Amino acid sequence: MLDTTPLITAVDRFADRLRAAPQSRLQRGAAAEGLVAARELAVRAQRVEAPGREARIMPDAGIFAIGDQLAVAGRDLAVALEMAPSVELDEAVQFVEEAAARAFVQ
Secondary structure: OOOOHHHHHHHHHHHHHHHHOOHHHHHHHHHHHHHHHHHHHHHHHHHHHOOOOOOOOOOOOOOOOHHHHHHHHHHHHHHHHOOOOHHHHHHHHHHHHHHHHHHOOO
16 A cells, blocks of 8 residues: 555645645635646546546635645545556646645745
């Protein structure tokens, strides 16, 4: 079984930053970047769980829910990747870290 701790750590770190961010920061793009990341993680999880099936897109639940949406999508992907090739996990971790960096650029 693949150790998905690096993905969970990256997702939790990003989600916590989104939850702690002030409304002004969320409105300046951090929430939008978080939503893009959450949607991508959700699509990746669906592709692993049901290859060939059309993925459903995560809805926008608002700027104050995005941290939770990201955490859920990330953990869903972590569970799906436990039996997948490690390259997919590495790509997912890199994606989350890059999204977090974009969301919180000064």
